[in-house]
Amino acid sequence: MSLAGNDEEVIRVGWHEAPYFMKDQFGRRAGYSYEYQQKLAAYTGWRYEYVVGGWSELLEMLRKGDIDLLANVSYTEERARNFLYASLPMGTEVYYVFVAPDNTAVTSADYTSLNGKTVGVAKDSIQSEMFCRWAESHNVRPELVELTSTEEESLHMLGNKLDAFVTMDVNIAPRTAVPVWKIGSSDYYFAVASGRADLLPRLNAAMSSIQDENILYAQQLSSKYFKDAKANLFLSSEEKSWLKEHGKIRVGYQDNYLAFCARDPVTGELTGTLRNYLDYASYAFENAHLDFEAIPYPTVYDAIEALRNGEIDCLFPVNLVTSDAEELGMITTPPLMKTKMEAVVRDADKMDFFRRDQVTAAVNRGNTNYEMYLREHFPHWQIKYFPDTATGLEAIASGEADALLLSNYRVNNVAKQCRKLDLTTVDTDAEIEYYIALRRGDAHLYSILAKTTAIVPESAVHAALTHYSAEDARTGFIDVIIDNLVAVLLGIVSVVLLILLLLGRSIRAEKKVTDGELRIKALSSKVFVDALTHVRNKGGYDEYINHLQNRLDSGESFGIAIGIFDCDNLKGINDRYGHDKGNIYLQTSCSMICRVFQHSPVFRIGGDEFVVIFLGGDYEIRDQLIKQFQERQAATGTTAQNDWEKVGVSCGVAVYDPSLDGSLKELARRADQLMYEDKNIRKSS
Secondary structure (H helix, E strand, C coil), rough: CCCCCCCCCEEEEEECCCCCEEEEECEEECCCCHHHHHHHHHHHHHEEEEECCCCHHHHHHHHHCCCEEEEEEECCCHHCCCCCEECCEEEEEEEEEEECCCCCCCCCCCCCHHHCEEEEEEECCCCHHHHHHHHHHCCCCCCCEEEEHHHHHHHHHHHEEECEEEHHHCCCCCCEEEEEEEEEEEEEEEEEEHHHHHHHHHHHHHHHHHHHCCCCCCHHHHHHHHHHHCCCCCCCHHHHHHHHHHHEEEEECCCCCCCCCECCCCCCCCCCCHHHHHHHHHHHCCCCCEEEEEECCCCHHHHHHHHCCCCCCCCEEECCHHHHHHHHEEEECCEEEEEEEEEEHHHHCCCCHCCCCCCCCECCCCCCCHHHHHHHHCCCEEEEEEEEEEHHHHHHCCCCCCCCCCCCCHHHHHHHHHHHCCCEEEEEEEEEEEEEEECCCHHHHHHHHHHHHHHCHHHHHHHHHHHHHHHHHHHHHHHHHHHCCCHHHHHHHHHHHHHHHHHHHHHHHHHHHHHHHHHHHHHHCCCCCCCCCCCEHHHHHHHHHHHHHHHHHHCCCCEEEEEEECCCCCCHHHHCCCCCHHHHHHHHHHHHHHHHCCCCCCCCCCEEEEEEEEEEHHHHHHHHHHHHHHHHHHHHHCCCHHHHHHHCEEEEEEEECCCCCCHHHHHHHHHHHHHHHHHHHHHHH
């Protein structure tokens, strides 16, 4: 039953390609422009009649007045003579020259490598004009072919009928094509047919209201629908040459800084989230492998000095505003991770801490990160330096200082001492971002590291931070037991005496003990992260599914689908090439799964089996994501040089239906059955 009134004005709008306009298997609409138009309707009351067509076809229909409104129209003077533009842009497009991943004839270092090559571009598009100007400015003479085919059809011509193709970065799956040159960018707008000038004032007013409501609306839509655009999975020829000549990338890191980084006391190797990040980044690129050498330093200051002296190539963690980095002669990558900040304060000061006029912050001597952070977020606080965190906490307890800032992932490190000193934590409502820093001028290294920040999924980083924070919590619990050993022993004796006294109730007591043991066993089994792939493992999967099941059992209604992914021929790779290559095969497959489904939780539940839980936005576009995954894994068959670098994964996705599934476990069994059906099809093809 529709809630819409009969007096709604019907607007004829153009409907073209994903990711601007999409439909799922149930016919539900989505996409950047679709969602933007629905937001407009909230302010205008418009109802839409969708007219499906190719881009050039719809542009001509707008000119003739056969449709009233068209999204994603870049501005040109010629177009402005034929229809009307909104006052505000709805987004910005960036245009590149793309080539096939295996194309070595066209290189970014040599513009003339494009001479005589066949370059495709959409007919009547702004990128056609833009490319012609770019080619002329670089004295390039390619053969330009204007196409009326869809973007998908045009991209399939790369390496066959086309040497290169000019389009927006949002239209490219990272394994389909490689960007070589950026030729320009353009704002794009809603355009109105010239005969519907009456729509323009309401359109402008609605877009202004949207901006007043949320100035980041377009940016958030872009992040939602264009998430793959920034993930360049290929190094350029110049970057590969630099990497070959340079060898290992030496990464300095701060020791004793879990959950972020530390030197393992037993092996001496790097541990913490940085290790997981570097492991993932090592296999992030389709055409290169990164080798990292991790070197510990007592403080960030020591690591900065090592960077200046050339002992290392880069360092982590760094939290510097741009100006401070410039003064130090450094440049920072996009953030690898970010966390909430907590302030450790005296218990007695917790309630009114942020109302204090004077605050003295304890800072570790040499900890450049927090020193710079305080300057930016709490400039009125006074800073007092101490040799280490433990000394700073003692200073707070004695009144010599008032607060010490910590990441929420590091609170477990100091929990034991805080309990002893009657200290507690308060949320500062502020975040800190952690970067890799390197010397200014190391352009190739910067480009390589910056690309990894777009490829490594946030979910993998968050899972690692949670894991290492939990490790600290377990250590802290053991410390509490040791520190209170007498009390613990007395407690055990008391329990034994109580059991003896209540022997007549032994059955009930035994049941309680058993229940307690089961709870302890459940807690012990919560190992959140798989050691090989760094995604959550079977224990994490079981906990997550149980949580979702509880939500469903409580009456909550939400869309959910489960995908089962099974790596084909793992045994064959292990037998033929060895288990180390089998591990690479699993890591490569997992990396692709995480990249495609980067907004969904991923679990490794068996030797060669992974699970993806589709919720929210990924649930809505799961069919498009599955198609994208299949295209990407097919592409590895032509780009990978070794069998263990190819991705061969069978998959099955089942959507929760209460009439079919008594529980989420039954849903998972249906997905597993669909996966085996897919595996049989793949074997026979």
